[in-house]
Amino acid sequence: MKTLKFITAGNVDDGKSTLIGRLLYDSNSIHTDQLGILQKQTKASQNGEIDLSLITDGLRAEREQGITIDVAYKYFSTAHRKFIIADAPGHEQYTRNMITGASNADLIILLIDARKGVTEQTKRHASIGSLIGIKKAVVAINKMDLVSYSEAVYETIKAGFEEKRKELNYDEVVYIPVSALTGDNIVQKSENITWYKGNALLPYLETVEIPTAVTQQSRFQVQWVIRPKDEQYHDYRGYAGLVLSGTYSVGDKVKILPAGFETEIVKIERHQNSVAKGQAGENIVIHLKDNIDISRGDSILKINELPQENNQLKTWLCWFDNTPLNLSKTYLLQHRFKTVRVKIQAIEQKWNINEWKFSTTDEIKLNDIAQVSIKTNQNLFFDAFGEIPQNGSAILIDETSFNTVGACMLL
Amino acid sequence: MANSTHYLEQLEDEAIYILRETAAQFERPALLFSGGKDSIVLIHLALKAFRPAKFPFPLVHIDTGHNFPEAIEFRDKLVAQIGEKLIVGSVEESIKKYNLKETQGRFPSRNALQTYTLLDTIQEFQFDACIGGARRDEEKARAKERIFSVRDDFGQWEPKLQRPELWNILNGKIHKGHNVRVFPISNWTELDVWNYIQKHEIDLPKLYFSHERECIVFQDKLVATSEFIQPLPTDTVVSAKVRYRTVGDMTCTAAVPSEASTLPEIIQEIIATSISERGQTRLDDQLSEAAMEDRKKQGYF
Incomplete structure (x- = not known):
């Protein structure tokens, strides 16, 4: 169990x-x-x-x-x-x-x-x-x-x-x-x-x-690139990360986002052993057929299982900071291994958690929960939190204090 | 106990994820290595996370000068075997440099002094993250720790102002001069560590297994005689079959009477014991109710 x-x-x-x-x-x-x-x-x-x-x-x-x-x-x-x-x-x-x-x-x-x-x-x-x-x-x-x-x-x-x-x-x-x-x-x-x-x-x-989330569409973001740069492993280039959902198998045709290249998985390693597939919750290292410029935060996705792509998002936001949300300020949004700059454009509605009712508001304070719309400085590849939580969650970080000021469950 | 080792894979995956996240988010991380079982497991996990490449961080040992020689010997052997860099910070030197006063008493601990050396080493090498083998099940203040624990210039832990830590999204952004303590095996219990060591046949210093040792009987504990701890005429000194359940300083770590000389035997003893790991072996935690909380606030890990 x-x-x-x-x-x-x-x-x-x-x-x-x-x-x-x-x-x-x-x-x-x-x-x-x-x-x-x-x-x-x-x-x-x-x-x-x-x-x-x-x-x-x-x-x-x-x-x-x-x-x-x-x-x-x-x-x-x-x-x-x-x-x-x-x-x-x-x-x-x-x-x-x-x-x-x-x-x-x-x-x-x-x-x-x-x-x-x-x-x-x-x-x-x-x-x-x-x-x-x-x-x-x-x-x-x-x-x-x-x-x-x-x-x-x-x-x-x-x-x-x-x-x-x-x-x-x-x-x-x-x-x-x-x-x-x-x-x-x-x-x-x-x-x-x-x-x-x-x-x-x-x-x-x-x-x-x-x-477990193995039946969902497959999601993988590159967490860390393994490149030994020595004689023995001169050509070794492995993309390490956690399978966020679904499964990845050797032979899968994949698309790299945001670059848009298509290639194929030629090898999957799990703790240095070659395996046929990796599934949700497992750390794997993916090797691709083509040498493509890929770095941390890039998504490796099956070509027929693509997520949403947008720079305008709607999200639930739980606010954690003593300083209220500032609508004219820029924040950082950490979506797994990719961090982008964002602005909260509008507070759609506030969820009154004690009464389970929505209300309108123009302020978000400590411990408030609301639905907001966000604009990001580059496209995110995401899912609704309700569908694939691992690829639909993000945290909001203050650019100057570096505190985690909010949790986002994307809609 | 759960009937499969599936949970060990869960814990391993979580730890490897945290190690890679540390390597990716920080410029100058370090892995704190004591020669004890928890940090040996950390090294094993780092091998899984980063090989065939080298570790993206050095190993750092804060050497109190009161170590078990077996632990130091093991440390050097392991470091040579994996071919990674080791930095040693010396508490002995900090004591001289800052004219620090040693803890008084029969079984003095250099735990508190260790913090000076740790903070000094962090400053000297400008480490922005220190990976440690602390576990939440060890102690009640540690039960409150985040995975990424942010510390200020003084290394202080602020338990009342911890950053929210959502899902497994880790925020490693910090101000210059601050650092983060990273705990990849936070969610492991003592038994998980032993089961993992057994499953992967991880080599440990010999003192974890039953051996003959001369000990002073102090209250209900056995403390090995050594160059640091000489028996007094009034002491009861016995030669006993013992093993170590934790490996800290020779001055403040007690041995456990045991015949267990294999991993399965040790695991059986740990399942059966009714005493906690630190309670059985650490003479320095029992000074006060909040000893660990206070040390952590001062920069301990």
Whole structure:
């Protein structure tokens, strides 16, 4: 099974850290020396029980304030699968850090306090997860022990989320009634929640399938050119990169963009071994029949599978910088290995993530999400993020601070 | 444990991608090499990323002067074997140059002093990126690290102001004088490293395997006697079968009692152990709750 990367979204108050602590603790992934440290940290007022939430907050400032500021990665494995947890902050102020964690996740766990139901924060997290391309969601309705394990509470929350869900792009949403504190439906099926027929959380995570993108059109950008320039490998010229989607095979007729030349793949190497093909997610080195001037950022594409080509784009934009977007300024757009200069020409509409509604605006500030139109100084070869995410994503960089100020999901 | 080695390929692909991205985005990168298992794996990954060409960066060893001789011997052998350039930065020289005070105590660590030499070496060779073998599973401050961790002129880590890092698009743009710490094996666990070493039959220094060694029993740990650590009359000194789970300074790295002399045996022990890697072997992390966070803020990797 592939490693499952998932993100947990919710507040410390919703039991997020306790949930992670529970998963790690019950799967024996916490070492005794770390447990010892936790015991020392756990306040005397907690009756000597270990505070599982202390496992996740790694920074001094986080422990001081009892909040999560930045995403922390945790690792555990069971007999069935390896897992990487991105433990993300819940506060709106740190949305950009949550997006960092979400961008590499296959699945999102949305934690809801059974007593509170779907909150603005739930909507915000659900919205971000969907926008950033996560296809699977678990709505973990937590603290069921505090609502007498009530099926009615569970059903109400489920119905409330289902109603809104059609506005999001999840392929699958499952609802699991849990109590992270008591361990109900976390690793084993709860004896207190007999009306629930589905899997407990961990068994679900162990078996959920994450499809790979091999069936899509093939995309490859040159990341690095390998040219040894010595006697033995005088004629060696390999184009190294990651297969972004689809497959590349020896014998494929390919077009090099932006130059426009057509040629053929004569050899593919993977870690110095010759292979017949390379597929999505693999680093390969492509050798071409003709000697063509190709450099980093150029695309090698099958001649009958070409992407969009344009210098005018529409895109979702998540804004991360304290300084608002400046429409008269030039920014850098890093589209995988190719960086171009861009101007944001217009803000089309803003997505109000708390209410899942569009509105018009003339300003984009920290943590805002909007659809904008962009002009680039040279053509990009791209796909819609919804179709081929690996070739439809880009980051926006400030030309003078060099900070990553935005994430783009191309439309 | 997952039933195939497919996940090791995932991790390998991720690491090679990061190494190539570092080579492409920076003018003067360097690979920090300690002679320990994690940086040995990094070298193995770099061979996969760049051969048949030479590495587009030198190897840099920040030599504390308190190394295990086996590690240094292994370092020199490996460097000769792969024919790459090695730069050695000496903590001993930094101590003289800046009149630095050694850490006091029975088992002094030069970890903090190492930062001076690292920053000096970065400045001397104008490195703009330093690739390191740190992993997020090692320690809770490291669990917060980005893949490309931007550091200012002072090498400082600003955990509250980290750049967003989206998908696997890495932003290596920095101001002159700043540098980036690059962590290609961020997402590997200790066990992943060992499984990878086994799968690819990667050679390691002998001290990772069970051997006889004279050690001082200090609290619940075994610390080897050496030219740096002499036993006191009050010490209990034993000759024990041990191996090293991590290789740091001789002064502050503890040995693990073990009969494991092969990779499968070591892997079995690591699966079975209930103590973390750093918890079992590092005498310097346990000084305070935020020891690593504080060192990183000062420029440590």
